[in-house]
Amino acid sequence: MHEASIVQEIIDITTEQAKQNNAHKILEVEITVGAGAMIETDLLASAFDVMKNETMLEEAILKINKANLKLHCLNCGKIFESDRMISMECPYCHSFETVIESGREMLINKIIAE
Amino acid sequence: MELKDISVNIPILSKSVKEGENNKKIFESKKLLTINLISSPGSGKTTLLENITPILNEKGFPSLVIEGDIATTRDAERINKKDIKCVQINTHGICHLESKMIRKAFEQFNVEHEKILFIENVGNLVCPAEFYLGEHEKVAILSVTEGEDKPEKYPLLFKEASCILLTKVDLLPFLDLSEEVFISEIRKLNKESPIFLISKKNKNSYYKFVEWLIQKYSSIFGEVQ
Numbered sequence: 001m002h003e004a005s006i007v008q009e010i011i012d013i014t015t016e017q018a019k020q021n022n023a024h025k026i027l028e029v030e031i032t033v034g035a036g037a038m039i040e041t042d043l044l045a046s047a048f049d050v051m052k053n054e055t056m057l058e059e060a061i062l063k064i065n066k067a068n069l070k071l072h073c074l075n076c077g078k079i080f081e082s083d084r085m086i087s088m089e090c091p092y093c094h095s096f097e098t099v100i101e102s103g104r105e106m107l108i109n110k111i112i113a114e
Numbered sequence: 115m116e117l118k119d120i121s122v123n124i125p126i127l128s129k130s131v132k133e134g135e136n137n138k139k140i141f142e143s144k145k146l147l148t149i150n151l152i153s154s155p156g157s158g159k160t161t162l163l164e165n166i167t168p169i170l171n172e173k174g175f176p177s178l179v180i181e182g183d184i185a186t187t188r189d190a191e192r193i194n195k196k197d198i199k200c201v202q203i204n205t206h207g208i209c210h211l212e213s214k215m216i217r218k219a220f221e222q223f224n225v226e227h228e229k230i231l232f233i234e235n236v237g238n239l240v241c242p243a244e245f246y247l248g249e250h251e252k253v254a255i256l257s258v259t260e261g262e263d264k265p266e267k268y269p270l271l272f273k274e275a276s277c278i279l280l281t282k283v284d285l286l287p288f289l290d291l292s293e294e295v296f297i298s299e300i301r302k303l304n305k306e307s308p309i310f311l312i313s314k315k316n317k318n319s320y321y322k323f324v325e326w327l328i329q330k331y332s333s334i335f336g337e338v339q
Binding site (some may be wrong): 036 | 116118212241266273305
């Protein structure tokens, strides 16, 4: 349950970006959350709706893009994807010798401001 | 009013990572090896610290401890009894420690000749694995009573930990599990990091981990004369 910490970072970073671009109100924030980022996106959205009050993001909507976790199996060499970080077991050869290629990211892509 | 489409492309935790890196610079300027201890509640983090800090003292590696807890000061009281400098952080409901909290807590220390800083994170296998505090090493602790399925259920921590401690191994005879089962479950996720078996009933069980810490210290700051 660290979604509130994540929302606070989103508010801080987007406010700074909006100010640098001489905007005074943020209308939309678009982010990407990887399946391996250990974030519950529904909770993130609720936290955003509460925490945006009395900030530049008061009227902003949060658009969340989800990215799959992409794992590379070192045993059989195959790459596989998962929408959840539950297991790192390779579905082809059942090895756990896998490395995360991508899908751990939490990124602010863009904002729309005025 | 004109709408502005502003491309940002900034990782959400970038500030927190930067603050963690600043912490690391401070720790290194004081020649402190910093260890982030992560486990579920009740796995034995505080017991571990109570038992290894006197051994480290004897070996010339006195330590500092930052205790993270949601609400109480009970862990810090236990550490203070060992005459170890300890600062308590109460997160007031937050499930993990963050680099900013660590910097504030660290400012309260009068660092003299200490060589190791332990950060006991809030008991939780999920969130603390996401936040970099400026540590040199993440150490995961798993007690045998939690069950052998925990590494697979919380893979990130066990994959990233540079050392894994299996605690309460004196209880294994009462469980239907052998140490080999735990080790093979951990090895599925992490082939390389050392796994040390620990029991507070056997003080000798702490020495291998202590040696590992001293070796890590030397690899960063050089041998201690």
